[in-house]
Amino acid sequence: MARPRKTLLLASALVYLFLYIPLAVVVVFSFNDSRLNAEWVGFTWKWYDQLFSNPQMLQAARNSLIIALAAALLSGVLGCLAGIALHRFRQKWLSALVLGPVAMPDILIGVSLLLTFMLFNIGLGSISIILAHVSFCIGFVALAVQARMSGMDDSLLEAARDLGASPWQSFRLITLPLLLPGVIAGMMMAFTLSIDDFVVTFFTAGVGSATLPLEIYSMVKIAVTPEVNAVSTLLMLLTLVLITVLSRFSPQSLRS
Amino acid sequence: MLEIIDVSRRYGEYLALRDVNLRVHAGEFFTLLGPSGCGKTTLLRSIAGFDHPDSGDILLDGKSLLHLPPEKRPVHTVFQSYALFPHMTVADNIAFPLRMAKLDKTEIARRVEEVLEDVRLPDKARHYPQALSGGQRQRIAIARALVNRPRLLLLDEPLSALDAKLREQMQIELINLQKDIGITFVYVTHDQGEALALSHRIAVMNQGEISQIDEPAQLYNCPGNRFVADFIGQCNILDGTVIESHSDRVDVELDGLGRISLSAHIPANLHSGERCALTLRPEKIRLAKQLEANDAELHFRGQVHDTLYMGDVTIYIVELGEGVKVEALLANSAPGRARLFDPGDTVEIAWHADAGHLVR
Ligand SMILES: Nc1ncnc2c1ncn2[C@@H]1O[C@H](COP(=O)(O)OP(=O)(O)OP(=O)(O)O)[C@@H](O)[C@H]1O
Ligand SMILES: [Mg+2]
Numbered sequence: 001m002a003r004p005r006k007t008l009l010l011a012s013a014l015v016y017l018f019l020y021i022p023l024a025v026v027v028v029f030s031f032n033d034s035r036l037n038a039e040w041v042g043f044t045w046k047w048y049d050q051l052f053s054n055p056q057m058l059q060a061a062r063n064s065l066i067i068a069l070a071a072a073l074l075s076g077v078l079g080c081l082a083g084i085a086l087h088r089f090r091q092k093w094l095s096a097l098v099l100g101p102v103a104m105p106d107i108l109i110g111v112s113l114l115l116t117f118m119l120f121n122i123g124l125g126s127i128s129i130i131l132a133h134v135s136f137c138i139g140f141v142a143l144a145v146q147a148r149m150s151g152m153d154d155s156l157l158e159a160a161r162d163l164g165a166s167p168w169q170s171f172r173l174i175t176l177p178l179l180l181p182g183v184i185a186g187m188m189m190a191f192t193l194s195i196d197d198f199v200v201t202f203f204t205a206g207v208g209s210a211t212l213p214l215e216i217y218s219m220v221k222i223a224v225t226p227e228v229n230a231v232s233t234l235l236m237l238l239t240l241v242l243i244t245v246l247s248r249f250s251p252q253s254l255r256s
Numbered sequence: 257m258l259e260i261i262d263v264s265r266r267y268g269e270y271l272a273l274r275d276v277n278l279r280v281h282a283g284e285f286f287t288l289l290g291p292s293g294c295g296k297t298t299l300l301r302s303i304a305g306f307d308h309p310d311s312g313d314i315l316l317d318g319k320s321l322l323h324l325p326p327e328k329r330p331v332h333t334v335f336q337s338y339a340l341f342p343h344m345t346v347a348d349n350i351a352f353p354l355r356m357a358k359l360d361k362t363e364i365a366r367r368v369e370e371v372l373e374d375v376r377l378p379d380k381a382r383h384y385p386q387a388l389s390g391g392q393r394q395r396i397a398i399a400r401a402l403v404n405r406p407r408l409l410l411l412d413e414p415l416s417a418l419d420a421k422l423r424e425q426m427q428i429e430l431i432n433l434q435k436d437i438g439i440t441f442v443y444v445t446h447d448q449g450e451a452l453a454l455s456h457r458i459a460v461m462n463q464g465e466i467s468q469i470d471e472p473a474q475l476y477n478c479p480g481n482r483f484v485a486d487f488i489g490q491c492n493i494l495d496g497t498v499i500e501s502h503s504d505r506v507d508v509e510l511d512g513l514g515r516i517s518l519s520a521h522i523p524a525n526l527h528s529g530e531r532c533a534l535t536l537r538p539e540k541i542r543l544a545k546q547l548e549a550n551d552a553e554l555h556f557r558g559q560v561h562d563t564l565y566m567g568d569v570t571i572y573i574v575e576l577g578e579g580v581k582v583e584a585l586l587a588n589s590a591p592g593r594a595r596l597f598d599p600g601d602t603v604e605i606a607w608h609a610d611a612g613h614l615v616r
């Protein structure tokens with residue numbers, strides 16, 4: 001009994017090390033008092049100070065947040081409607097289709113969106129990035145909502161109508177509150193995906209609309225500076241917080 | 257007060273309801289009884305407004321309901337799954353129909369409290385439905401459907417999810433509740449025992465049609481046809497041919513049993529030579545080793561074929577010759593023994609000439 005347990009522990013420890021060592025390196029060097037990512041010299045906040053006084057970096061952070069929020073909200077609303085529709089039509093292939101953009105290679109989506117925006121004369125900037133992000137985020141919200149819907153007893157809506165609620169009242173008072181956990185889980189997923197996205201954003205961004213990942217990439221082209229480490233650390237922290245909150249939400253969102 | 261007139265409903269090729277006609281009186285406990293798939297739920301949903309008949313009309317107090325959406329019908333439903341809103345407390349669930357009717361806050365609070373008293377759960381107002389037992393949820397569902405005082409309460413197998421003990425208790429509560437508040441109930445069940453115990457009148461349905469509408473005792477003692485006889489309670493059905501019909505009795509040749517003369521419960525216009533069947537409840541049959549002769553009774557000798565021990569009674573399946581078998585039962589009032597006769601024993605059975613009921 002004891003041996004397989006130990007092996008299992010060792011194996012999972014190795015997996016976690018493999019996953020987190022690269023991240024740990026970034027975090028550690030973001031506090032290193034040296035321009036070179038070679039050896040530990042001493043602790044400093046200096047790179048964070050520099051980061052927060054770098055206007056370009058702050059602009060990118062602001063862009064990222066606005067885009068992620070907008071993408072999450074938009075895909076929350078659209079995905080919610082899509083999820084309800086998916087539940088109503090009960091067609092497997094429709095659900096598969098809504099996840100298509102998620103499964104597609106990012107580079108393909110990026111290129112095709114760029115072409116589409118050019119075709120329809122949509123200028124590249126924050127708006128085009130938001131639209132692009134929404135296109136691959138809707139699927140997550142839709143699926144989370146659909147899961148909630150299929151866990152929901154159809155007679156609840158009939159009961160509401162029976163007791164005097166109009167179709168709109170029964171949607172607002174019964175359907176919506178019951179779907180909310182699914183919508184929120186989907187929106188947080190959308191926010192995480194949006195703030196982390198590089199490839200699709202790269203193709204759909206215009207002048208002045210660079211997001212954090214794009215800004216980091218342009219800095220790294222010269223060298224991996226401690227500043228990059230610092231901003232990466234912050235981004236990582238934000239993602240971790242979101243993932244933690246999300247994991248609180250999703251088991252409940254799947255339960256009926 | 258409720259009239260169903262020539263209602264039919266077709267699902268593709270399948271006729272779920274076929275020319276259903278019935279009339280429910282004000283204050284009545286009316287039950288739709290029938291086997292699974294006979295169309296009870298379809299009929300109930302048509303009354304509530306969730307399903308629409310292809311033809312016919314449904315009138316409440318003389319006015320057609322058909323053009324009204326469910327929320328506009330003064331009819332509330334207790335769903336089989338209870339359908340309590342999981343994100344609302346018990347009090348909010350019960351207040352829901354009152355809020356939809358735009359009653360003012362103090363009136364809502366008063367009515368909620370009152371109905372919670374009626375269903376004897378005054379301390380559960382702040383609980384969520386998930387925290388209640390099955391029987392409690394059932395009562396809340398009923399309270400919610402009753403609180404806005406509908407003209408008609410529809411109940412679709414409301415007790416089927418409860419265990420036998422609790423079901424019996426809830427049956428008694430339902431009867432009392434209905435009597436106290438005086439609201440008309442239309443109750444759906446496939447459990448004939450429940451229907452007999454609860455109802456003022458019962459409509460027995462079979463394959464989308466109404467087979468018979470009657471009071472429980474009438475239904476049990478005078479089934480109008482084989483289906484009703486067979487569906488309600490245990491019943492012996494003995495096939496035969498009409499020999500001659502008189503005003504007070506009918507002579508019948510029962511297959512394998514010979515010619516007998518029956519009095520009472522004779523369907524109208526029986527013709528000589530017509531096929532018919534005698535329906536006979538097991539408890540109407542006397543059974544003993546030897547029975548004294550009695551002119552008012554029909555007398556047979558047979559062999560015990562099988563016995564079924566049921567606890568309070570034992571059922572004896574007696575073969576009367578040529579493959580005709582009759583079920584009779586004896587109460588196990590003597591202590592100790594599971595049965596008085598064993599398979600193979602010769603016994604005598606007898607029943608009163610007017611004990612059975614002749615059907616076509
Ligand atoms: N939406 C539907 N589409 C097709 N057929 C249906 C539909 N609803 C009901 N039916 C059919 O109509 C018939 C009657 O159904 P209904 O639900 O009224 O039966 P029921 O008497 O309530 O049975 P149970 O006791 O099983 O609830 C069934 O054969 C059913 O398959
Ligand atoms: Mg049913």
